Amino acid sequence: MAFLMFFLGRRHLVNTYSYLLSIYLLHVSYTWNMKTAKLLNSMDSQESYISVIMKKRSSFLSNLALQISISYCLNELRIHIPASSMPWYNLIRPNNVTSYMCNTFPICLSLYQIMTRRSIEDYIFYCVAPLLLDLALMPLVQVVNIYKEFDALLKTAWMQVKSFGLQPFIENQWNRLCVPTVLRLFWCSMIGGELIYQSLKRVYDKHNNGDVNLLEDEYTRLLTHRDVYEIVCYLCIRGCSTIIAVMGMSSCVSFVSHYVGRLTSYIIGGQDDDDSSNIATVTAILFFILALQTGLTSLEDEKKLNRLYRNFFLLITAILHFFHSMANPLLMSLSASKNTSITKHLRPLVLCAILLVLPYFIVTHLWHVNDVSSWLMSVTAFSVEVIVKVVVTLSVYLLFMIDAYRDVFWEKLDDYVYYIKSFGNTVEFLVGVFLLGNGAYILIYEQSGAIRAIMMCIHAYFNIYMQAKEGWKTFMRRQTAVKKINALPNASPEEIEAYSDVCAICYQDLLCGKVTNCQHYFHGLCLRKWLYVQDKCPLCHKLIYEETTQNQAVDEDDAAAENHFVENRRAVPHNDHTD
Numbered sequence: 001m002a003f004l005m006f007f008l009g010r011r012h013l014v015n016t017y018s019y020l021l022s023i024y025l026l027h028v029s030y031t032w033n034m035k036t037a038k039l040l041n042s043m044d045s046q047e048s049y050i051s052v053i054m055k056k057r058s059s060f061l062s063n064l065a066l067q068i069s070i071s072y073c074l075n076e077l078r079i080h081i082p083a084s085s086m087p088w089y090n091l092i093r094p095n096n097v098t099s100y101m102c103n104t105f106p107i108c109l110s111l112y113q114i115m116t117r118r119s120i121e122d123y124i125f126y127c128v129a130p131l132l133l134d135l136a137l138m139p140l141v142q143v144v145n146i147y148k149e150f151d152a153l154l155k156t157a158w159m160q161v162k163s164f165g166l167q168p169f170i171e172n173q174w175n176r177l178c179v180p181t182v183l184r185l186f187w188c189s190m191i192g193g194e195l196i197y198q199s200l201k202r203v204y205d206k207h208n209n210g211d212v213n214l215l216e217d218e219y220t221r222l223l224t225h226r227d228v229y230e231i232v233c234y235l236c237i238r239g240c241s242t243i244i245a246v247m248g249m250s251s252c253v254s255f256v257s258h259y260v261g262r263l264t265s266y267i268i269g270g271q272d273d274d275d276s277s278n279i280a281t282v283t284a285i286l287f288f289i290l291a292l293q294t295g296l297t298s299l300e301d302e303k304k305l306n307r308l309y310r311n312f313f314l315l316i317t318a319i320l321h322f323f324h325s326m327a328n329p330l331l332m333s334l335s336a337s338k339n340t341s342i343t344k345h346l347r348p349l350v351l352c353a354i355l356l357v358l359p360y361f362i363v364t365h366l367w368h369v370n371d372v373s374s375w376l377m378s379v380t381a382f383s384v385e386v387i388v389k390v391v392v393t394l395s396v397y398l399l400f401m402i403d404a405y406r407d408v409f410w411e412k413l414d415d416y417v418y419y420i421k422s423f424g425n426t427v428e429f430l431v432g433v434f435l436l437g438n439g440a441y442i443l444i445y446e447q448s449g450a451i452r453a454i455m456m457c458i459h460a461y462f463n464i465y466m467q468a469k470e471g472w473k474t475f476m477r478r479q480t481a482v483k484k485i486n487a488l489p490n491a492s493p494e495e496i497e498a499y500s501d502v503c504a505i506c507y508q509d510l511l512c513g514k515v516t517n518c519q520h521y522f523h524g525l526c527l528r529k530w531l532y533v534q535d536k537c538p539l540c541h542k543l544i545y546e547e548t549t550q551n552q553a554v555d556e557d558d559a560a561a562e563n564h565f566v567e568n569r570r571a572v573p574h575n576d577h578t579d
Helices: 002-006 010-041 049-055 057-080 087-092 098-116 120-164 166-177 179-209 225-238 243-268 274-293 301-337 342-369 374-404 413-446 450-487 493-499 524-533 547-571
Strands: none
Touching: 010 057, 120 166, 166 179, 179 225, 179 243, 225 301, 243 274, 243 301, 243 342, 274 301, 274 450, 301 342, 301 374, 342 374, 374 413, 413 450, 413 524, 450 524
16 A cells, blocks of 8 residues: 555645644644543532633643644645535535534634543534544545546556666656655654654653763763764664665665765866766665675665675765776866866865875774774775776876877877776786675575575676776777788888878878878877777778788788699699609
């Protein structure tokens, strides 16, 4: 039922909750009337009802004010209930005489009890029972409306999936239902209620035990640091006790990481908010997957707190990787654009310095306070990977900055950048292999599970196999391009002087270069980068390196030489050796 109501539209949700709140307010009205009536009946039966009211006027007036408020709320709630959805509800709508009875019957309950000294249940049975029965039947009629709405929703959803696909439909429903906001409000409400309850409970326990005096002691003595620590630990345990609670905590983690990402992007001078949105999405998914594959909800309280502590450190290392992905393109663009603003360069460089120092201190601290474990090895591997990525980024940035202030074209720059990035990709690949082995060890010896096995398969495919395949493809493409470039002749100084033009790819002065088969001149490095993309000349679109044509020519030369040898053999007379 709760699942169906979650997918309802706003109008039906308002109607449903209006019905439920009306019934709840009637129950509150009846309960307070009963308490007031019992208090007034405890007085002397010989006194008049006016004297009874005057002696207990505070209780009577407070109850009267409460009943007037409830009557006003009931009147406002009926505005949201459509008349067409329930015909007999027209009897108590505001445009009928019976609406006055509905608004004033809580007050009448109190006055009837006092003046007649009879049981209040008699009044409810004879006067208000039809009204209560009508309100009790409202949810049943609303269930029918819910079913009709849900059936129409399914048909509309099926049409949208057929027209636009499954992913746009899921994104549309996700945004329409505001799922992250709902989960966040649920988790914050639960934690806020638990926080208030635990704080008041501890304060009153101390007061009852004589440890503190609520009137004389200062507020700082009511809760000690030990109490605050215990409350925080309890809230962390309570916040991940069920799957829904874990989803709410993941939504809150996503919310915090989103604004941390936006703040970081603003500090380093980034312009795109997609990075912060990606951080929020991936951190929520990562935190939820970590909770599922470690069985967080089914652990004991102490183990649950320890596992939550470990998952947060894994999450921190993942966020550090995102910070690097935000600084890396910014540094590359600054070095390529020859921007001379020191502030723009300094901001991402400071972030890179933090990414170099912070993982080191995190790993050092964890190795001092924890024993060696598979979790600690994973955090260490992630931290080392962050440090290596930052070192690679700074090295490439430094090479680009040196090239930006050189007057002569640096032909070896591409080779140096390739070697540095290859080193970083190799380290990343080795870390992926190590994490796969570490996960296999956990799966076999520590904690098995289907979710962990599935995540290991996904990691093996995307982070190991696909990365190795892409790296090998890049290596072979580079080797092929180098082979083609070496097969082309170098331009002589006389040819370059006669050419007296720039390279058509980079528009830099041509001091040395290669000559294609179509007699066009380019830098060797520029032509090699061009060959990574296609084999045709940038100017005339002819094949730069006709490997098949050259092989065919070689084969034709070999065939001609063989035919010439055969003809010469035929021209020589043979000597017959017979007995």
